Amino acid sequence: MNESASPLIEVVGLEAFYGRRRILHGVDFSVNRGEIRVIMGGSGSGKSTLLRHIIGLQRPVSGTVNILGVDVGRSDAQALLAVRRRLGVSFQGGALITSMSVGDNVALPLREHTQLDETTIRIMSRLKLEFVNLGGFHDLMPSQLSGGMIKRAALARAIVMDPELLFFDEPSAGLDPVVSAELDELILRLRDALRMTIVVVTHELESAFRIADRITVLDQGDVLTTGTVAEVRASENERIQDLLNRRPRSVEVDVDEYLRRLTEEDA
Amino acid sequence: MIATGLHLLNRLGRRTVMAVDAVGYAAGLLGEAMLFTLTGRRRGQPVRLTAVVEQMRQVGVDAIPIVLLLSLTVGLMLAIQFIATLSEFGAQSQVVLAVAKSVTREFGVLITGILVAGRSGSAFAARIGSMSVSQEVDALGVMGIDPVRYLVAPALIAMLVMLPVLTILADASAILGAALYSAPMLDMSVQTYLTQTLAQLTPRDVYEGLAKSVVFALLITVIGVATGFSVTGGAEGVGRATTRAVVLSITALIVADMVFSFFLNR
Numbered sequence: 466m467n468e469s470a471s472p473l474i475e476v477v478g479l480e481a482f483y484g485r486r487r488i489l490h491g492v493d494f495s496v497n498r499g500e501i502r503v504i505m506g507g508s509g510s511g512k513s514t515l516l517r518h519i520i521g522l523q524r525p526v527s528g529t530v531n532i533l534g535v536d537v538g539r540s541d542a543q544a545l546l547a548v549r550r551r552l553g554v555s556f557q558g559g560a561l562i563t564s565m566s567v568g569d570n571v572a573l574p575l576r577e578h579t580q581l582d583e584t585t586i587r588i589m590s591r592l593k594l595e596f597v598n599l600g601g602f603h604d605l606m607p608s609q610l611s612g613g614m615i616k617r618a619a620l621a622r623a624i625v626m627d628p629e630l631l632f633f634d635e636p637s638a639g640l641d642p643v644v645s646a647e648l649d650e651l652i653l654r655l656r657d658a659l660r661m662t663i664v665v666v667t668h669e670l671e672s673a674f675r676i677a678d679r680i681t682v683l684d685q686g687d688v689l690t691t692g693t694v695a696e697v698r699a700s701e702n703e704r705i706q707d708l709l710n711r712r713p714r715s716v717e718v719d720v721d722e723y724l725r726r727l728t729e730e731d732a
Numbered sequence: 733m734i735a736t737g738l739h740l741l742n743r744l745g746r747r748t749v750m751a752v753d754a755v756g757y758a759a760g761l762l763g764e765a766m767l768f769t770l771t772g773r774r775r776g777q778p779v780r781l782t783a784v785v786e787q788m789r790q791v792g793v794d795a796i797p798i799v800l801l802l803s804l805t806v807g808l809m810l811a812i813q814f815i816a817t818l819s820e821f822g823a824q825s826q827v828v829l830a831v832a833k834s835v836t837r838e839f840g841v842l843i844t845g846i847l848v849a850g851r852s853g854s855a856f857a858a859r860i861g862s863m864s865v866s867q868e869v870d871a872l873g874v875m876g877i878d879p880v881r882y883l884v885a886p887a888l889i890a891m892l893v894m895l896p897v898l899t900i901l902a903d904a905s906a907i908l909g910a911a912l913y914s915a916p917m918l919d920m921s922v923q924t925y926l927t928q929t930l931a932q933l934t935p936r937d938v939y940e941g942l943a944k945s946v947v948f949a950l951l952i953t954v955i956g957v958a959t960g961f962s963v964t965g966g967a968e969g970v971g972r973a974t975t976r977a978v979v980l981s982i983t984a985l986i987v988a989d990m991v992f993s994f995f996l997n998r
Contacts, residue, residue: 520874542878543775549876560871562863574875577882578776622875 471534472497473630473662474519479528481514481686488514490686491528498629501656501663503673506683507708512666513557513634515683519664520554520632521545533630550578552630553623557638559615561607561622567594568603571622578626593621597651613644620651624659631655633665637672645669649676670709674698682708758958761880762950765888768881777878783886791852791887792894796901798851803835803843803902807909810834815917824918831910832929836937840903842989845948848895849981853956856887857977860960861970869961884957891949899945903938944992948985955981 472495481489488511496502506512517523518530521537530537535548561570572590575581581589594600597617607615616636623631633652637645649672655661667673673680673694680697682689684704690697697705706712772778814827860883863869872879911925918925959977963969 522870522873546777546876546878549874552874554871554874556867556871558867560867562868562871563866564859573877577875577877 473533474664475529475531476515476519477529477531479515479518479530480526481511481518481523482526488686489518492683492686492688494519494681494688494691496662496664498662499656499660500678501652501665501676503677503680504664504666504683505668505670505673505680505708507668509685510683511686512668512683516632516634516664516666520552521549550574550626551628552632553626553628554632555616555619555623555634555636557634559607559619561615561618563607565607566603567599567605567607567610567618570607570618571603571625573622574626590621590625593625594618596624597621598647613640613648616640616648617651620648624655624661627659629662631661631663633663635667636665637667637669645672646675648672652676684708754958754962757962758954761884761958761961762888762954764880765884768878768885769889772881772885777881779881779885779889783882784889787886787890788894790855791848791890792898795848795851795894795898799844799847799898799902800905802847803840803906804909806839806843807831807835807906807911808913810839810906811910811913815914827910827914827918828925828928829932831907831914832933833937835906835910836903836933837940838989838993840906841899841941841944841948842985843906844895844898844902844945845952845985845989846982848891848898848948849952849985850978852887852891853952853981854974854978856953856956857960857963858970858974859883860957861963861973862967864961864963865966865970879961884953887957888950888953891953892946895945895949895952896942899941900938903941940992940996943996944989947988947992951984951988952981955984 474494474496476492476494479489479492479494480487492511492515494504494515504512504515514523518525518537519532521530521532525538529539533548533551535544537545537548540548561567562573565573568587568590571593572586575586575589579586591600591603594603597620599614599617599621602610602614602618607618610618620633623633636648636652640648652663652665653676656663665673665676677694679691679693681691682697682700682705689702689705690700692700698709700706768777769779810831811827814830815824818824818826818830860869863883869879869883872882907926907929908922911922911929915922915925920928956977959973959980963973965972
């Protein structure tokens with residue numbers, strides 16, 4: 466890991482809203498080259514929203530998102546497209562194009578962004594399918610795959626252009642422990658074999674502890690801490706310990722606020 | 733009382749803003765799709781010929797049988813009505829002219845437009861809607877593939893080419909339908925009927941229908957894809973958007989048709 470190099474991702478003071486509800490409160494976040502960073506937090510903590518901002522699907526209301534040296538919020542469409550070719554995203558539900566076979570899905574970025582001939586494209590996309598242990602499945606349609614296979618196919622598509630940066634949204638959500646352990650192994654191999662920088666969003670503690678170099682814990686739109694696995698485990702923050710020990714959070718009720726929410730017409 | 737009035741006014745205002753917003757969004761999509769078609773190749777975002785051909789097959793070639801069948805029926809129906817009405821004035825022989833003009837200027841293109849709106853407008857909305865719901869549109873975006881270039885531009889080009897083609901086919905089929913009924917009633921052969929039709933038609937009649945078909949193609953595509961992209965709320969939302977796309981585009985077609993006819997026949 467090269468700590469002195471400038472970070473690949475740098476988020477400063479990011480705020481996000483859904484309507485009047487504030488999802489992110491001035492989040493600062495940075496990822497260095499070559500690390501596996503896990504963004505952890507319960508549901509509603511704002512981790513998916515943070516991810517959507519980093520990959521440029523949402524433009525920041527305030528604050529800046531800088532990725533691979535490009536300011537996502539202020540760059541033009543052309544620069545954004547150029548950056549996107551250098552990163553891979555594996556979505557929570559896979560987001561494979563349902564009208565295309567698995568092989569065509571994986572080959573899609575190559576067909577769209579390169580001038581390679583069809584034979585090379587076929588070999589490259591099958592290589593990536595082999596890498597995620599889906600060799601021989603290229604003719605199947607996404608609807609014929611199981612949940613774990615869809616995630617692996619989506620991973621193959623995300624890495625087919627050999628991106629510098631890989632994002633993985635909820636790799637183990639809805640999968641059995643064995644399959645999710647296999648995905649964790651894949652993520653580790655990607656960093657070691659292909660030297661990718663990887664950002665994983667998850668709420669699965671076990672998987673987070675196994676793969677992370679550093680963990681960022683989000684809670685209700687705030688970054689609670691960023692640190693190594695040991696540091697996060699040793700943290701004295703009550704909310705982090707709640708998350709680690711699966712304790713239900715103790716919600717304090719503000720009586721005035723509560724009554725206002727119940728009675729106000731357009732709260 | 734005043735409160736309800738204000739409330740209604742408030743709602744009217746919100747609806748108006750939403751409608752203007754939707755029109756603006758649709759126009760933006762249309763502009764972007766055209767820009768990609770013209771300059772995409774230079775910007776590294778080419779509109780693929782294979783995608784265009786595939787769309788042409790779906791919206792055009794696959795629609796040929798039903799377009800032929802329906803316009804044949806409409807032609808028959810027109811002939812029956814015209815002969816019944818015109819014989820009251822002893823002017824049955826004018827049925828050739830009446831059918832030729834009304835089919836080429838009006839019915840051929842309108843029937844085709846409504847059919848394609850039902851088949852393809854809804855298909856655009858359903859396809860793009862379900863792709864947005866399952867994050868496929870997002871996935872295209874983060875892969876550096878502009879969804880407008882990849883999904884909208886091929887559909888737009890295909891529609892702009894195929895709707896006029898279908899319109900010509902519909903015109904021919906409707907006139908043939910009319911000939912099948914009218915020729916025996918007028919004591920002439922079908923062939924003579926068709927020759928007379930050709931003699932009485934001017935290029936302008938056909939152009940009028942074709943000009944409309946181009947506008948219809950734009951309307952159907954843009955309404956279909958815009959409703960598709962604005963889908964929220966899962967599978968149910970996709971269903972709602974599909975219905976909405978069909979209703980909206982048929983409404984737009986009929987209104988546009990009326991406006992066109994008014995200005996072209998002054």
